[in-house]
Amino acid sequence: MSARSATQIALLTAATAVTGLVGYAVYFDYMRRNSPDFRKNIRKQHKKLAAEAEARTKEEREKNTKALRAALVEIQMEDQPVSPEQQEVYFQEQVAEGEKLASQGPDLYVEAATHFYRALRVYPQPVELLMIYQKVVPPPVFALLLELTALTGGAAGGPGASAASTAPPPPPQASVADIDESSPATSTESAEAGSPNGASATSATSEWERVSDEGRRA
Numbered sequence: 001m002s003a004r005s006a007t008q009i010a011l012l013t014a015a016t017a018v019t020g021l022v023g024y025a026v027y028f029d030y031m032r033r034n035s036p037d038f039r040k041n042i043r044k045q046h047k048k049l050a051a052e053a054e055a056r057t058k059e060e061r062e063k064n065t066k067a068l069r070a071a072l073v074e075i076q077m078e079d080q081p082v083s084p085e086q087q088e089v090y091f092q093e094q095v096a097e098g099e100k101l102a103s104q105g106p107d108l109y110v111e112a113a114t115h116f117y118r119a120l121r122v123y124p125q126p127v128e129l130l131m132i133y134q135k136v137v138p139p140p141v142f143a144l145l146l147e148l149t150a151l152t153g154g155a156a157g158g159p160g161a162s163a164a165s166t167a168p169p170p171p172p173q174a175s176v177a178d179i180d181e182s183s184p185a186t187s188t189e190s191a192e193a194g195s196p197n198g199a200s201a202t203s204a205t206s207e208w209e210r211v212s213d214e215g216r217r218a
Contacts, residue, residue, distance in 0.1 A: 064110055068148045071114040080122060087122045094119035102141045113144035120149070 031038040081090040098115035101108040116133060123129045133142055 064144060065147065065151075067110045068113070068144065068151060071110070072148060072151055075114065075118060075121075078118075091119045091122055098137075098141075102138050106140065109138070109141050110144055112141050113148055116141070116145050117148045120145075 032042070081087045094115045098112045098119065101112035101115065116137060120126055120129055120133075130145075133145065137145065
């Protein structure tokens with residue numbers, strides 16, 4: 001078969017496909033305008049698709065809640081770091097793992113949320129950290145994180161449980177580096193009030209030592 005013949009066949013096939021699509025579009029438009037039964041069937045199909053989508057969403061939500069409950073039991077059985085140095089290393093490891101998993105797609109969102117929650121448990125200013133999370137964590141992961149903190153009911157020993165309800169709607173996303181670079185407000189008054197606004201230019205280690213000291217004095 002020559003190249004010319006192959007090209008002609010390809011063009012003919014494409015033209016046939018386009019003609020078929022145009023013909024179907026004309027038929028669909030005509031039936032939509034002139035056939036009540038056709039419009040009724042279309043509405044039924046739309047309702048069916050909407051119901052199926054809602055059922056899938058509900059099933060996914062229930063699946064995620066079940067996974068979060070199981071993860072919470074496992075997390076509560078884990079030993080937490082004690083010293084500020086250990087807490088800092090643990091915090092950074094959990095945040096890094098959460099970022100990595102969140103970047104790999106929805107299938108790992110639940111697991112990513114559990115790592116962000118682990119970091120939240122050892123952070124002295126949980127409300128502040130939640131607001132940082134809002135800027136850098138994908139919204140679906142952040143929603144799972146809030147659900148996970150809510151599941152503790154304030155009795156799990158983690159600071160995030162009482163902070164979840166205070167978090168405002170998520171703002172636009174920012175750089176992931178904000179998690180390690182942001183710190184509590186520089187003034188003593190704003191730190192004592194628990195204000196999450198403001199960030200210093202000190203290193204991550206100095207920030208962690210300062211918020212740790214404030215958390216112990218609180």
